[in-house]
Amino acid sequence: xxxxxxxxxxxxxxxxxxxxxxxxxxxxxxxxxxxxxxxxxxxxxxxxxxxxxxxxxxxxxxxxxxxxxxxxxxxxxxxxxxxxxxxxxxxxxxxxxxxxxxxxxxxxxxxxxxxxxxxxxxxxxxxxxxxxxxxxxxxxxxxxxxxxxxxxxxxxxxxxxxxxxxxxxxxxxxxxxxxxxxxxxxxxxxxxxxxxxxxxxxxxxxxxxxxxxxxxxxxxxxxxxxxxxxxxxxxxxxxxxxxxxxxxxxxxxxxxxxxxxxxxxxxxxxxxxxxxx
Amino acid sequence: xxxxxxxxxxxxxxxxxxxxxxxxxxxxxxxxxxxxxxxxxxxxxxxxxxxxxxxxxxxxxxxxxxxxxxxxxxxxxxxxxxxxxxxxxxxxxxxxxxxxxxxxxxxxxxxxxxxxxxxxxxxxxxxxxxxxxxxxxxxxxxxxxxxxxxxxxxxxxxxxxxxxxxxxxxxxxxxxxxxxxxxxxxxxxxxxxxxxxxxxxxxxxxxxxxxxxxxxxxxxxxxxxxxxxxxxxxxxxxxxxxxxxxxxxxxxxxxxxxxxxxxxxxxxxxxxxxxxxxxxxxxxxxxxxxxxxxxxxxxxxxxxxxxxxxxxxxxxxxxxxxxxxxxxxxxxxxxxxxxxxxxxxxxxxxxx
Amino acid sequence: xxxxxxxxxxxxxxxxxxxxxxxxxxxxxxxxxxxxxxxxxxxxxxxxxxxxxxxxxxxxxxxxxxxxxxxxxxxxxxxxxxxxxxxxxxxxxxxxxxxxxxxxxxxxxxxxxxxxxxxxxxxxxxxxxxxxxxxxxxxxxxxxxxxxxxxxxxxxxxxxxxxxxxxxxxxxxxxxxxxxxxxxxxxxxxxxxxxxxxxxxxxxxxxxxxxxxxxxxxxxxxxxxxxxxxxxxxxxxxxxxxxxxxxxxxxxxxxxxxxxxxxxxxxxxxxxxxxxxxxxxxxxxxxxxxxxxxxxxxxxxxxxxxxxxxxxxxxxxxxxxxxxxxxxxxxxxxxxxxxxxxxxxxxxxx
Numbered sequence: 001x002x003x004x005x006x007x008x009x010x011x012x013x014x015x016x017x018x019x020x021x022x023x024x025x026x027x028x029x030x031x032x033x034x035x036x037x038x039x040x041x042x043x044x045x046x047x048x049x050x051x052x053x054x055x056x057x058x059x060x061x062x063x064x065x066x067x068x069x070x071x072x073x074x075x076x077x078x079x080x081x082x083x084x085x086x087x088x089x090x091x092x093x094x095x096x097x098x099x100x101x102x103x104x105x106x107x108x109x110x111x112x113x114x115x116x117x118x119x120x121x122x123x124x125x126x127x128x129x130x131x132x133x134x135x136x137x138x139x140x141x142x143x144x145x146x147x148x149x150x151x152x153x154x155x156x157x158x159x160x161x162x163x164x165x166x167x168x169x170x171x172x173x174x175x176x177x178x179x180x181x182x183x184x185x186x187x188x189x190x191x192x193x194x195x196x197x198x199x200x201x202x203x204x205x206x207x208x209x210x211x212x213x214x215x216x217x218x219x220x221x222x223x224x225x226x227x228x229x230x231x232x233x234x235x236x237x238x239x240x241x242x243x244x245x246x247x248x249x250x251x252x253x254x255x256x257x258x259x260x261x262x263x264x265x266x267x268x269x270x271x272x273x274x275x276x277x
Numbered sequence: 278x279x280x281x282x283x284x285x286x287x288x289x290x291x292x293x294x295x296x297x298x299x300x301x302x303x304x305x306x307x308x309x310x311x312x313x314x315x316x317x318x319x320x321x322x323x324x325x326x327x328x329x330x331x332x333x334x335x336x337x338x339x340x341x342x343x344x345x346x347x348x349x350x351x352x353x354x355x356x357x358x359x360x361x362x363x364x365x366x367x368x369x370x371x372x373x374x375x376x377x378x379x380x381x382x383x384x385x386x387x388x389x390x391x392x393x394x395x396x397x398x399x400x401x402x403x404x405x406x407x408x409x410x411x412x413x414x415x416x417x418x419x420x421x422x423x424x425x426x427x428x429x430x431x432x433x434x435x436x437x438x439x440x441x442x443x444x445x446x447x448x449x450x451x452x453x454x455x456x457x458x459x460x461x462x463x464x465x466x467x468x469x470x471x472x473x474x475x476x477x478x479x480x481x482x483x484x485x486x487x488x489x490x491x492x493x494x495x496x497x498x499x500x501x502x503x504x505x506x507x508x509x510x511x512x513x514x515x516x517x518x519x520x521x522x523x524x525x526x527x528x529x530x531x532x533x534x535x536x537x538x539x540x541x542x543x544x545x546x547x548x549x550x551x552x553x554x555x556x557x558x559x560x561x562x563x564x565x566x567x568x569x570x571x572x573x574x575x576x577x578x579x580x581x582x583x584x585x586x587x588x589x590x591x592x593x594x595x596x597x598x599x600x601x602x603x604x605x606x607x608x609x610x611x612x613x614x615x616x617x618x619x620x621x622x623x624x625x626x627x628x629x
Numbered sequence: 630x631x632x633x634x635x636x637x638x639x640x641x642x643x644x645x646x647x648x649x650x651x652x653x654x655x656x657x658x659x660x661x662x663x664x665x666x667x668x669x670x671x672x673x674x675x676x677x678x679x680x681x682x683x684x685x686x687x688x689x690x691x692x693x694x695x696x697x698x699x700x701x702x703x704x705x706x707x708x709x710x711x712x713x714x715x716x717x718x719x720x721x722x723x724x725x726x727x728x729x730x731x732x733x734x735x736x737x738x739x740x741x742x743x744x745x746x747x748x749x750x751x752x753x754x755x756x757x758x759x760x761x762x763x764x765x766x767x768x769x770x771x772x773x774x775x776x777x778x779x780x781x782x783x784x785x786x787x788x789x790x791x792x793x794x795x796x797x798x799x800x801x802x803x804x805x806x807x808x809x810x811x812x813x814x815x816x817x818x819x820x821x822x823x824x825x826x827x828x829x830x831x832x833x834x835x836x837x838x839x840x841x842x843x844x845x846x847x848x849x850x851x852x853x854x855x856x857x858x859x860x861x862x863x864x865x866x867x868x869x870x871x872x873x874x875x876x877x878x879x880x881x882x883x884x885x886x887x888x889x890x891x892x893x894x895x896x897x898x899x900x901x902x903x904x905x906x907x908x909x910x911x912x913x914x915x916x917x918x919x920x921x922x923x924x925x926x927x928x929x930x931x932x933x934x935x936x937x938x939x940x941x942x943x944x945x946x947x948x949x950x951x952x953x954x955x956x957x958x959x960x961x962x963x964x965x966x967x968x969x970x971x972x973x974x975x976x977x978x979x
Contacts, residue, residue, distance in 0.1 A: 065522050089525030096519035100382075102512075104571035116513050116524040121506060125291045125300035169524070384797060385734060436972055445734060446912075446971045450964035453905040457960040460829050461953070468818060471825065479811055555804050562797065602812070609808030616801035620783050620794060 015074075016041045016173055016205045017062060017092075022071035024061045031057045032229040034071070039173075039222075044199045045207045046216035049226035050250055055209045056097060056177050058226070062207065063094045063175050075173075089117035093171035095162060095179055101150040107161050108146045111136055114168035136167035139194060155182030163191060167198075174198070176208040180215070188212075192219045213250075217241050217265045225249050241265040305577055308568045312580040316587050320360045323591045324352050328599075358486040363590040363604070364583045365493050366482070367556060369542040371582020372504055372575050374557030375564070376539040379511055379573035380532060381445060387558050388543045391444065391536075394552035395452040396426025397544075399459050401551070402474045406466050410473055419548040426451060427540060480553035480605025482590065489549050496545040500538045504575060507535055511573045553605040556582050559612040566619050585612055653924050656917035660931040667938040671709040672701065676945045676952050708832050711840050712941050712955065713934040715832070715900050718847045718892035720933020721854050723907025724914065724926045725892075728861040729885045730792040736908035737893040739796055740886065743902035744803035745776020746894065748810045750827060755813050755820040763839055765827075766898045770846070773894030776806060781886050830901040830956010832941050843899045850891030854926060857884035861922040903956050906933055909963040916970055936963055 017039040025031040031054045039045050039062075047055045060066040062073055064080045073080040080088060093114075101110060114136070115129040137143050140160045145153065150161060159182050166174060179195070180188040196219050198204045210216045216223055217237040225232045225240050227249045233240050243256050246267055253273035259266040291300045324340075325331040329351050331339070338344040339352040373388040380386065389395065400422015401415045408414040434447040463471040482489075510531045513521045518528050543557060563585070564570075564577035589607040596602065673684050679697055686692075687701035722737035730739070738744070749772020753765050780802050784795030814821045860881030863871040871878045893907065914928035937955055940962050944953035 060519070063523060065519055085522070085527050086525035089523065092523075094519070094523030096517065096523060098517060099520040100515065100517045102515045102571050104569070109571070113513060113516060114524065116509065116526070119509065121509075122297045122299075125289075125298050126296070127293075383732070383734065384793060385732075385800065433968055433972070442733075443971050447968050449734065449908065450967045450971075453908075453960040454964045457957040460825075461957050464825055464829055468822060472815065472818070472821060475811065475815060475821070479815075555808075558800065558804075606808050606812050609804045610812075613801045613804035613808065617783065617798065617805060620798045620801065624783055624785065624794065 015039065016076060017207070018074040019058075019062060019068075020072050020074060022061055022068035022073060024057060024066055024068045030069075030229070032061075035231055036071075037062075037224060037231065037234070039205060039207055041205055042199070042203060043205055043222050044196065044220045045205075045222045045224060046220035047207065047209045047224045047226065048211070048213060048216050048249075049232075053226045054229040055226050059094075059175055059177050059207070059209055060096075063092060064088055065094070065096075086117050089169065089171075091171055092173040092175060093166045093169040095166045095174070095176040097177045097181075099162060101158070101161075103151065105150050106146070107142060107148055107150055107153070108133065108137070110150050110161055111142075111164045111168050114165035117169065132168045132170050136164040139167060140164040141190070156184055156187050159183055160187070160191070163194075172203070173205045174207070176206070178209050178211060180210070180212070188215065195219065213241065213246070213267050214259070214265075217267070218259065218262050237265050241267055302568070302570060305568045305570055305574075308564075308577060309580055312577075312584045316364065316580075316584050319584075319587050319591055320364075323360060323587070323594070324356050326591075326595050327351075327356065355486070358490050359482060359590065359594075360587065362482055362485055362490050362493065363586040365490065365497050366546045366550065366553065367560075367583035367586030368501060368579040369493070369497050369546055369582070370553065370556040370586070371560035371564070372501060372579040373539045373542040374559075374582070375561040375573050375575045375578035376504060376511065376535050377557070378561045379515060379575075380535060380539075382515070383445075384562070385558070386445075387554070388539050389448070389452070389552075389554065389557075391427040391430045391540060392448045392452045392455065393423040393427045393540055393544055394547055394554060395455045395459075397423035397547050398478045398552055399455045399462075400425070401477055402459055402462050405470055405474050405477070406462060410470070415477060416548050419551075420544075423544060423548060426455065427544075476603050477551040478605075479603040480547075480551040480608070481593075481603035482550050483601050483603070485550070493546055493549065496541060500542045501579065504535065504538050504542070507531060508573065508575050511535060511575070515572060551603075551605060553586075553608055555605075555609045555612045556585055559616045560585060562616060563619065566623075585615075649919055653918040656928060657931065660917075660928060660935060664931050664935045664938070667935055667942065668709055668713070670942050671712065671938050672705050674942055674946060675700065675705055676950050678949075703836075704833070707835065707837055707840055708941065709938065710844070711832050711835055711899060712937045714840070714844045714847050715896040715903075716906065716934030716937035717930040718850060718896040718933070719903060719906040719937070720910040720914075720929035720931075721851060721926055722889045722892040722896070723909075723933075724911040724922070724929040725854055725857065725861070725885045725889050726907065727911050728865055728922050728925070729882060730796050731865060732792070732796065733912070734908070735796065736904040737889050738803070738897075738902065738904035738907070739799045740889055740893075741776035741780045741799045741803040741806065742773045742890065742893040743897050743904055744806035744810070746770070746773040746897040747824070747828065747902060748772055748776070748806040750898075751810045751813050751820060751824055754823050755817050763836075766839060766843075769898035770894050773897055774890055776802060777886065777890040777894065827901045828956075829954040830903050830959070831954040832900060832937075833952065833954075835899060839899060843895045846891050846895040850888045850895065851930070853884045853888035853891065857881050857888060858923045858926050861885065861926075865920070865922065901956055903937075903959060905960050905963055906936055909967045910936060912967060912970060 015038050019035060019037040021034050021036050023030065023033045023035070035058065047058065049055045057066065061068050064073065067081070075083065075088065076091060111133050112129065115132060118129065119125070137146065140163055142157065142160050142164055145157060145161070150158060153161065159179070163179060166176070174195070176195070179191055183191060192215055195206050195208065199206045220237060222234065223237050223240040224234050225245065232249050233245055241256055243254055246252055246254050246256070253270050255268045255270045255273070256265050257268060258264070289300055289302050290306070291298060321333055321336050324336045325333055331348055331352060335344055335348050336352055339349045342349070377388050378384060378386040397419040400418040400420070403422065404414045404418025408418070430444070430448050430451050433451070434444040436443070463474060510526050513524055513526050514528065514531065522528050546553070560582040561574060561578040564574045564581045567581070568574060568577050570577070585608060586604070589611050590604045592611065593602040593604040593607040672688070673681055677700060679700065683697050684701050687698035691702050692698050719737065726735040726737050726739055727733055746769040750765055750769040753768035780795065780799045783798035783802065814824050860871070860877060863874040864878050864881050896903070910929050910932045911925055913932055914925045918924040918928055936959055940958035941955035943962070944955050944958045947953055
């Protein structure tokens with residue numbers, strides 16, 4: 001087991017995760033057809049789009065939770081379907097939308113569940129596991145909650161525990177589906193700052209479905225905008241968040257100015273604006 | 278209890294030797310050891326009871342191969358098989374119950390969701406009515422009935438995969454039909470056959486010895502380790518299908534495996550002894566109350582199941598001696614009473 | 630900070646609501662029509678084939694000298710009425726249980742009603758010299774009430790009844806009682822025989838002296854059910870939301886338990902344990918009209934009797950001149966419907 005190559009230390013191809021003309025959906029209900037997407041190594045990609053545009057479903061396809069009906073997803077140069085699931089779990093961490101905390105579980109235990117891909121019958125709790133959990137809890141700032149029951153926490157605290165669990169998985173790639181749900185504004189930014197740090201200094205590749213456009217603009221290095229199951233545009237926040245595109249994708253007339261703090265695009269809704277100007 | 282001791286009790290121990298590491302919850306280990314002690318004590322006492330009384334020291338001596346021939350015959354040849362049988366069945370039922378409650382995420386989840394027990398009962402009744410009341414006929418009838426039912430339920434629930442909820446509902450529907458068929462059959466047959474069928478249906482290990490132990494021991498020896506090894510995956514499944522898949526669990530394959538082995542664990546005993554149902558339902562709850570733990574608790578449930586079976590069988594044999602009760606009746610009454618008491622105690626604590 | 634608004638292509642939510650209401654109304658009308666048909670069928674059809682003119686004449690003007698008229702008036706009509714009342718009781722009780730416990734696998738027997746009724750009945754048959762059904766039925770009812778009260782007390786903590794604890798308490802107490810019932814019945818052949826018959830779920834041979842009081846209890850139970858219906862919608866969403874919506878979760882649960890006790894207790898006492906009706910009918914109702922508890926309860930009051938009447942009529946016809954008890958046939962009628970339903974839709978939990 002220890003002879004396994006460390007995926008983070010592997011020579012990085014330019015693209016960590018590639019979706020190659022994938023079509024996907026549910027029985028009798030196609031969601032996306034013939035989508036292609038590239039996630040470059042070391043990038044922070046935000047997937048945005050109106051509700052029910054298929055962004056969560058796309059994330060599920062990218063993380064192999066939902067098999068594509070045609071096309072393929074390539075992870076580190078190999079089709080994701082060719083990897084044993086545990087191998088994928090060591091390269092790609094996922095924070096899904098609807099997770100269940102078992103009744104009566106403590107915070108430390110739940111974060112520790114993230115170490116599953118590295119454990120076995122004879123390696124139930126190694127020192128690396130302990131260190132990873134400690135670090136994950138420190139990074140998300142939930143150290144003080146270590147012995148509390150997850151059931152008793154507020155929505156925001158619980159969300160941070162789930163993020164810590166994904167962190168404990170110590171994967172070079174992290175896919176997060178709406179990681180800022182339930183968080184108050186300060187904690188939303190805290191999580192995003194954390195992801196940004198992990199991305200910039202930790203070298204992790206991050207893909208996050210975000211519903212707040214300005215947060216996406218501020219933190220992401222690449223934005224993928226979707227609408228009705230198709231990718232409308234991909235590019236830097238400056239390229240994607242233009243008044244015309246935002247209006248087209250979100251039916252939201254707006255003005256785009258420069259964020260006075262970060263200089264990234266700041267979208268300001270302007271409902272008085274005449275459509276299609 | 279001091280706060281420190283309380284934390285230590287609820288905490289986990291990790292033992293490391295080189296790259297190998299083992300982790301367990303202190304309280305779980307203590308509860309497990311406690312249950313084993315209770316089982317051993319009960320076994321030793323029970324082995325001494327009966328028309329031929331044997332004192333406890335003599336029982337112990339006989340177990341180690343010592344002592345007079347007559348004592349050794351009674352203890353080892355006649356009575357030990359029943360004790361071993363009760364323990365094995367209890368392990369199987371307890372483990373199976375824990376698996377299904379975890380998989381179905383429903384406190385009423387039981388290994389009978391595919392209707393095996395009810396199918397076995399119907400098959401046994403058909404055999405009793407059509408063939409005779411001898412054991413080979415009844416056991417074959419039970420096995421055939423149970424397997425056919427499980428198969429039918431699975432097929433009916435299959436529609437591009439088996440979804441948990443659909444499986445349960447189909448199981449309930451098929452069980453209801455079989456139950457009605459059973460009632461009808463019992464109404465229109467001789468009274469004595471109906472009574473025999475009812476006794477078998479309650480679950481009894483009367484008249485069983487080492488011949489019956491063998492198949493059950495094989496089943497438990499094969500299935501229980503598999504199920505325990507899958508325990509980590511079962512625990513991860515509790516986080517939700519998406520999170521579990523994200524962590525590398527092959528969700529559908531693991532679930533199918535657990536269902537198959539879970540049903541197998543109750544199938545073999547049920548076919549032989551008749552369905553002993555309440556143990557699989559109650560053992561996980563009792564285990565949870567004792568360990569105050571979280572998760573599937575497969576091993577604690579198995580141990581609770583074994584203890585309950587052993588204690589219940591002791592009662593079944595000796596409570597109204599010389600009449601022997603079907604152990605299934607005792608498990609229902611005692612198991613139900615204990616669970617009721619646990620709930621009452623919990624309710625009183627809340628009201629205080 | 631901007632949060633994007635929901636901007637999917639503008640679909641008219643009102644049209645979806647309109648089609649749901651139309652579906653609900655259609656469901657009620659069709660169910661009522663089917664029920665009416667079954668009522669007619671129940672009076673017209675039986676183990677003894679009687680020409681329709683005779684039946685009609687009997688209904689209008691009973692001639693006590695004619696055995697045919699007696700069959701109609703003293704057997705079929707009471708039976709039909711009993712089926713209506715018991716069916717409504719079981720259907721509504723099932724809907725209440727599933728709504729309150731938020732568990733689609735709940736049936737009204739879960740509170741220990743059936744087990745309590747069986748136990749008391751068995752005890753009475755074994756120990757007391759009463760021989761008439763009328764005598765025993767009151768014990769069954771008493772047993773049902775006592776068992777339910779016990780379960781309710783067990784399952785109620787500081788904040789009112791906890792659905793999970795209630796369920797567990799019902800199951801465990803029910804198991805104890807059913808084990809004891811089986812033990813007693815195995816000890817005494819006469820008891821075994823009587824209980825066997827009662828447990829098969831028969832509607833036959835119950836005169837007005839039974840039907841009257843049973844119907845009375847059931848009507849009171851239905852009133853409590855109606856009182857709980859609105860609150861149940863809110864409770865199904867969770868306790869916090871229930872309070873926010875102005876519903877009194879505690880009172881709703883109390884009403885539900887009272888209603889289920891009366892409804893299921895009376896029905897079980899009259900007909901024997903018939904848990905499947907209470908389990909299955911709410912699923913069909915939910916499929917037709919969606920998760921609104923008021924509609925579900927109302928529809929169950931129509932579908933429950935329909936199922937039981939259909940079962941009873943079939944039972945009279947299938948093995949002429951003998952009869953199959955209604956309780957036995959309901960499973961064979963209802964189970965395929967339930968299976969078809971579950972195969973069809975993406976499983977809707979509640």
